[in-house]
Amino acid sequence: MPLVDSHCHLQDEKFDADRADVMARSLDALDWLVIIGDDLPTSRAGVALVSDRIYAAVGVHPYYAATVDDACIDDLRTLAANERVVAIGEIGLDYFKYNDTPRDVQAVGFRRQLDLAVELNLPVVIHNREAFDDTASILEEYAPQLSGGVMHCFAGSTDFAEQVLSWGFYISFAGNVTFPKAEDLRTAARVVPMDRLLVETDAPYLAPQAVRGKRCEPGYVRHTAEYLAEFYGVSYEDLSQRTAENAADLFNISS
Numbered sequence: 225m226p227l228v229d230s231h232c233h234l235q236d237e238k239f240d241a242d243r244a245d246v247m248a249r250s251l252d253a254l255d256w257l258v259i260i261g262d263d264l265p266t267s268r269a270g271v272a273l274v275s276d277r278i279y280a281a282v283g284v285h286p287y288y289a290a291t292v293d294d295a296c297i298d299d300l301r302t303l304a305a306n307e308r309v310v311a312i313g314e315i316g317l318d319y320f321k322y323n324d325t326p327r328d329v330q331a332v333g334f335r336r337q338l339d340l341a342v343e344l345n346l347p348v349v350i351h352n353r354e355a356f357d358d359t360a361s362i363l364e365e366y367a368p369q370l371s372g373g374v375m376h377c378f379a380g381s382t383d384f385a386e387q388v389l390s391w392g393f394y395i396s397f398a399g400n401v402t403f404p405k406a407e408d409l410r411t412a413a414r415v416v417p418m419d420r421l422l423v424e425t426d427a428p429y430l431a432p433q434a435v436r437g438k439r440c441e442p443g444y445v446r447h448t449a450e451y452l453a454e455f456y457g458v459s460y461e462d463l464s465q466r467t468a469e470n471a472a473d474l475f476n477i478s479s
C-alpha cells in the first residue's frame with residue numbers, strides 16, 4: 225500500500241552512525257520519500273543520497289538566510305539540475321526567539337529562493353514559525369507564479385490554514401499533530417480537505433506520540449497517517465493512498 229514521507233532529513237548527523245540501515249528500513253516501509261535541505265551543505269548531502277525512490281529538495285532554511293548570496297543561488301540552481309531534485313526547500317520565515325537572523329535578512333533570502341523556484345518551475349517547501357503575517361503577504365504575492373507548494377509541519381490557526389489553501393498549496397502534518405496537547409492544531413486540521421493533505425516526519429525530529437522521545441525516522445510517518453485516518457474518519461488505506469497521490473502531484477513524481 226502506498227505511503228510516502230514528504231519531508232525528512234536523512235542527511236542529518238543524527239543518522240551518521242546507521243544511515244544505511246535507516247534508509248533500508250525506510251524504503252521497506254515507504255513507497256518513496258523526500259530529503260529536504262536546510263542549507264547548502266545539507267542540500268548537497270541530500271542530493272548525494274537520491275536514488276530510485278529517494279528524492280531531494282534543495283534550499284536554505286531561514287536560520288541560515290544570511291548565507292543566501294549570488295554564489296549560493298548558483299549552487300542551488302546547479303544542484304536542482306539533478307532530475308531527482310523535486311522542490312526548493314525548506315525556505316521561509318522563522319520568528320521564534322532562538323532565530324537571531326534579522327527579519328529583513330530572512331525576507332531577502334526567502335524571496336531570492338522563491339524567485340529561483342519560479343525560474344526553475346519547481347514547487348516550494350515552506351517553513352513558517354511564528355511569522356504568519358509576513359509569510360502570508362510574501363506568498364500571496366508569489367503564489368500565482370509558483371508551481372505549487374506545501375506548508376510543511378503545519379502549525380497555525382484555522383484562518384492561516386484557509387489562507388494557505390487559497391494559494392493552492394498543500395498542508396502537511398508531522399508527528400506533532402498526534403500530541404495530546406495539539407488541540408489547536410487539530411482544530412485547524414478540520415478545514416484541510418483530503419485532496420490538499422500531506423503527511424511527513426521531519427525526521428530526526430518530532431517523532432509521533434506512539435514513539436515519542438525516540439529519534440524519528442521516515443517509516444514512523446505511518447503513525448501520523450494512522451492517527452489522521454482516525455481523525456478524519458476514513459480508512460488508513462484511503463488516507464495513505466490519498467496523501468501519497470497528493471505528494472506525487474505536488475512533486476511531479478510519477479509512480
Ligand code: NI
Nearest residue numbers: 231260314426
Ligand atoms: Ni524540516
